[in-house]
Amino acid sequence: MITVAMTVITGVTVFVIGQAVLKFIYEPYLEQQRIMLDVIHSIYAYADAHAARSDGSDVNDKMKERILEASYKFKSLAAQLVAANAFVKGYRIWRYFLFAPPHDDIWQIAAKLAVLSNMLCGHEVSEQEKVRLEILIKMGVASKYPLPGIA
Numbered sequence: 001m002i003t004v005a006m007t008v009i010t011g012v013t014v015f016v017i018g019q020a021v022l023k024f025i026y027e028p029y030l031e032q033q034r035i036m037l038d039v040i041h042s043i044y045a046y047a048d049a050h051a052a053r054s055d056g057s058d059v060n061d062k063m064k065e066r067i068l069e070a071s072y073k074f075k076s077l078a079a080q081l082v083a084a085n086a087f088v089k090g091y092r093i094w095r096y097f098l099f100a101p102p103h104d105d106i107w108q109i110a111a112k113l114a115v116l117s118n119m120l121c122g123h124e125v126s127e128q129e130k131v132r133l134e135i136l137i138k139m140g141v142a143s144k145y146p147l148p149g150i151a
Contacts, residue, residue, distance in 0.1 A: 024089050029098050032084040032106070036139060039077050039113065043132055046070035049120060050132065071120040078113035081106060105138050112138075 049070040052059045059067065085091060085106045092103050101109075112135045119131065 025094050026098075028084060028088040029091075029094070029100060032081065032088065032100070035077060035080045035084055036109075039081065039109070039135065040139060042070070042073050042077060043136065046073065067120050071117045074113045074117040074120070078110040078117070081110045081113070085110075101139070109135055109138050 046066070046069075049063070049067045052063045052067060085103065088094065091100070094100075095102065112131050116131050116135070
């Protein structure tokens with residue numbers, strides 16, 4: 001009878017610990033990964049907005065809307081990335097098991113996204129390509145997928 005009780009208690013304990021790890025570590029990590037994929041997608045998807053701001057020519061109203069949309073998207077992604085990373089409990093330890101980027105890299109990516117957002121609104125346009133590339137290098141994808149417009 002004691003063996004049965006110990007088996008049940010052990011099973012319930014393992015289940016509860018597994019669910020806690022799933023809810024507080026793995027699911028927030030997956031959310032962070034989803035946001036990082038959205039960052040990569042947005043950098044490529046809004047390449048036209050970067051090009052329109054970089055060439056210095058006048059842009060039409062539709063492109064101005066696209067530039068503002070891109071600016072808002074990058075700032076929003078920066079906030080989402082920081083929030084998702086802050087929610088992963090023990091990220092500095094668990095990242096080794098999840099093959100995730102370092103905590104500081106995540107925060108630098110978020111900061112550079114905010115800078116990129118400001119650049120799209122007219123600040124330091126000549127640095128856009130450099131910041132876009134730095135973000136992708138930190139995410140580990142720049143060497144695999146070159147940016148449009150960068151030789």
